[in-house]
Amino acid sequence: MKYLDEFADPVLAGRLIEQIKARATRQWTLMEVCGGQTHSIIRNGIDILLRGAVEFIHGPGCPVCVTPLEMIDRSLEIAARPEVIFCSFGDMLRVPGSGRDLFQVKAAGGDVRVVYSPLDAVRIAAENPGREVVFFGVGFETTAPANAMAVVAARQRGLRNFSMLVSHVRVPPAITAVMESPRCRVEGFLAAGHVCTVMGTDEYGPLVERFGVPIVVTGFEPLDLLEGVRQTVELLEAGTPALRNAYPRAVSAAGNPAAQHVLADVFEVCDRKWRGIGDIPASGWRLADAWADLDASRRFAVDDLVVEESPDCRAGDVLQGHLKPSQCPAFGTLCTPRTPLGATMVSSEGACAAYYAFRRLEVPASA
Amino acid sequence: MCLGIPGKIVRLWDDQGTRMADVDFGGAVKDVCLAYLPEAGLGHYTIVHAGFGLTLLDEESAVETLAMFRELGMLEDELGIPSASGAVPA
Ligand code: SF4
Numbered sequence: 001m002k003y004l005d006e007f008a009d010p011v012l013a014g015r016l017i018e019q020i021k022a023r024a025t026r027q028w029t030l031m032e033v034c035g036g037q038t039h040s041i042i043r044n045g046i047d048i049l050l051r052g053a054v055e056f057i058h059g060p061g062c063p064v065c066v067t068p069l070e071m072i073d074r075s076l077e078i079a080a081r082p083e084v085i086f087c088s089f090g091d092m093l094r095v096p097g098s099g100r101d102l103f104q105v106k107a108a109g110g111d112v113r114v115v116y117s118p119l120d121a122v123r124i125a126a127e128n129p130g131r132e133v134v135f136f137g138v139g140f141e142t143t144a145p146a147n148a149m150a151v152v153a154a155r156q157r158g159l160r161n162f163s164m165l166v167s168h169v170r171v172p173p174a175i176t177a178v179m180e181s182p183r184c185r186v187e188g189f190l191a192a193g194h195v196c197t198v199m200g201t202d203e204y205g206p207l208v209e210r211f212g213v214p215i216v217v218t219g220f221e222p223l224d225l226l227e228g229v230r231q232t233v234e235l236l237e238a239g240t241p242a243l244r245n246a247y248p249r250a251v252s253a254a255g256n257p258a259a260q261h262v263l264a265d266v267f268e269v270c271d272r273k274w275r276g277i278g279d280i281p282a283s284g285w286r287l288a289d290a291w292a293d294l295d296a297s298r299r300f301a302v303d304d305l306v307v308e309e310s311p312d313c314r315a316g317d318v319l320q321g322h323l324k325p326s327q328c329p330a331f332g333t334l335c336t337p338r339t340p341l342g343a344t345m346v347s348s349e350g351a352c353a354a355y356y357a358f359r360r361l362e363v364p365a366s367a
Numbered sequence: 368m369c370l371g372i373p374g375k376i377v378r379l380w381d382d383q384g385t386r387m388a389d390v391d392f393g394g395a396v397k398d399v400c401l402a403y404l405p406e407a408g409l410g411h412y413t414i415v416h417a418g419f420g421l422t423l424l425d426e427e428s429a430v431e432t433l434a435m436f437r438e439l440g441m442l443e444d445e446l447g448i449p450s451a452s453g454a455v456p457a
Pocket residue numbers: 312313314315316318325328329330331332335336340341342343344345352
């Protein structure tokens with residue numbers, strides 16, 4: 001088998017695949033929540049190797065993909081101002097807003113800078129006291145602690161020219177939204193390992209109970225994913241939905257208390273619109289009142305932008321698992337990584353980009 | 368952008384009261400904030416995301432994970448090594 005040879009440990013991978021197939025009495029539908037996992041699954045052909053035992057539905061776990069269009073347009077407005085140095089993680093630059101993207105703002109003379117850490121943006125603010133430095137704070141629970149600390153550092157250093165455009169999202173409410181959709185076909189979840197390094201696994205227990213689905217915390221390597229799938233299929237076959245941690249070398253039940261502490265201080269939970277999906281209650285974080293002076297959307301009065309999505313893009317269906325990327329009529333024709341219609345084609349973790357990069361054009365019979 | 372990359376702590380330093388480290392990701396060395404990992408020390412491996420150490424892990428898993436991320440081409444995004452002018456998968 002072509003794919004099997006490509007695993008770091010093909011013997012172990014083969015054994016796990018055999019075990020999963022031997023245990024599965026039918027094809028189970030699993031959602032991998034995280035876009036990094038989607039890429040690993042598609043890249044390594046895990047979906048093909050497990051066909052018949054497992055169908056993967058790709059989840060909404062890509063922060064670049066789900067950042068609402070309003071927020072992208074706000075970032076573009078702010079970044080285009082002459083007094084602003086706009087700092088962002090690199091993969092936000094090509095996400096299409098209503099008319100353009102951050103790269104185009106940069107090409108037109110905007111001072112848009114890619115940083116690797118939000119602390120870089122704080123440093124830039126300290127070095128440029130005459131400019132307004134704005135950081136685009138996106139991401140799940142993995143990224144939020146870094147951004148929270150940047151806000152704290154800016155205040156500690158007395159910087160008046162630093163602010164953050166905050167659009168953080170949280171995973172457990174997204175799982176709830178997926179399960180509550182009347183079109184939901186998900187029977188088990190592979191939860192994103194790195195999100196859980198911060199929050200721990202405790203938040204997931206109530207979801208298992210409420211929806212009767214197994215949730216297995218899983219890493220990103222092919223063998224980690226296979227082990228996560230093995231445990232999920234095991235639980236499904238036994239009819240005993242439970243929470244399991246298949247990534248114990250990086251994840252504990254309690255997570256990282258120091259990070260949680262700063263998060264709780266700087267952010268408060270809010271309702272958030274997800275691009276392509278719509279409003280999900282309690283699914284976001286915004287700056288808490290005590291930090292409102294560092295909120296870029298207030299500082300630059302861009303709170304009320306109204307926007308429109310491309311009518312050709314089906315990213316919402318892709319993100320909720322109703323559609324495989326290759327089933328979108330625009331996939332690979334109107335929409336490519338060079339001419340993306342939706343963020344899922346732009347992000348290095350987006351499902352459409354994964355299908356495009358690995359030439360996954362065929363549609364599994366069961367989808 | 369949501370992945371964490373494991374690396375080895377090769378130097379510890381202090382930036383205005385914040386504990387920082389140089390972390391080696393198999394050749395590329397970056398500054399990492401250790402505010403969330405008070406227990407981390409020299410020679411430890413940590414999963415780093417957005418310039419912050421988030422959790423410790425053992426050397427063997429760190430090395431394996433790093434090799435996979437490199438193979439998947441995911442290091443660029445996470446470490447902020449600029450890619451050739453907006454390069455996209457062809
Ligand atoms: S292929 Fe393009 S247009 Fe279709 S859902 Fe994905 S991003 Fe949207």
